[in-house]
Amino acid sequence: MIASITGQVEHVGLTTAVVAVGGFGVQVQATPETLSGLRIGGEVRLDTAYVARKDESPLLFGFRSPAEREVFEIMLGVSGVGPRTALAVLSVLGPDDVHRAIAQGDAKAFTAVPGIGPKGARRIVLELADKLIVPDRPAPAAAAPVEPWREQVLEALVGLGWNEKDAARGIADALAGREELGASGDVPAILRTVLAWLGAAKAGARTGAERGA
Structure with a gap:
């Protein structure tokens, strides 16, 4: 080498x-x-x-720097990420920003890189969550853990016709106060709960519109 x-x-x-x-x-x-x-x-x-x-x-x-090379080489281990995409990530974000985005579960940061869409960005965050560790630089205490089930539920909702923004908000709202369900990682149960919440919210919005008509 x-x-x-x-x-x-x-x-x-x-x-x-x-x-x-x-x-x-x-x-x-x-x-x-x-x-x-x-x-x-x-x-x-x-x-x-x-x-x-x-x-x-x-x-x-x-x-x-060695830090740039380290991020580049680890990025190559992500499914669907080749050397040119890994280099593009460093061109847009830099090693410190990559570490910060992974630590905070900020998939949106990676969508600023040409060629990386929302799905690819979420994959990067999920696959690198336990690989990009900065010595003597702990992740922010407020950083939320990235649940492995979230991408599956989000993809299922998008496949059913919900746009990504509404689907993501629906997951957060439907599971508010039901942390035990999210902690279980039971994708079918979580999906049913979110669909029920989205359906009720949609019906409520329709009823409100009819009353205002």
Whole structure:
């Protein structure tokens, strides 16, 4: 594994740079922020991650710090996240923001990354909840745990025709004061409860509209 490279910058492009190392020009993929700090003819040291995948040319990714490389490599373990998406996450959020979003269960933060929708963002938060741990930096005390059943219930409601915003609000309202049901993780029971609440809320709204007509 190529853990780092040190050499003179020969070229800086929009997404890549070339660094002269031992007589070879080594091309590295990097974030715009990393590339903006490079100067042709200047010396640079980059932490690197080598990615070789079946049916694809191997790529070398360069980072300004070990923290960036750590987040990149852990992101590659998420289902559906490839190296370019992982690099895009670092381009938009940075390692500290990624740690913060995971600790707080903030899936919305990842939807700011091109190519990551709400479903993919929730998957990232769920799969990285117990993997991205910052030494000597405890998660905020107010951070709520990410329940593994929530995505399943949300997807089921969206599949039944509810928009994601209303479905998410319905889950929160239907389970208010019923923490034991959420703690049980019983997806069918939770889904039935939320559907009953949403149905009652919809019927109430319709009755109110008819009375006001």
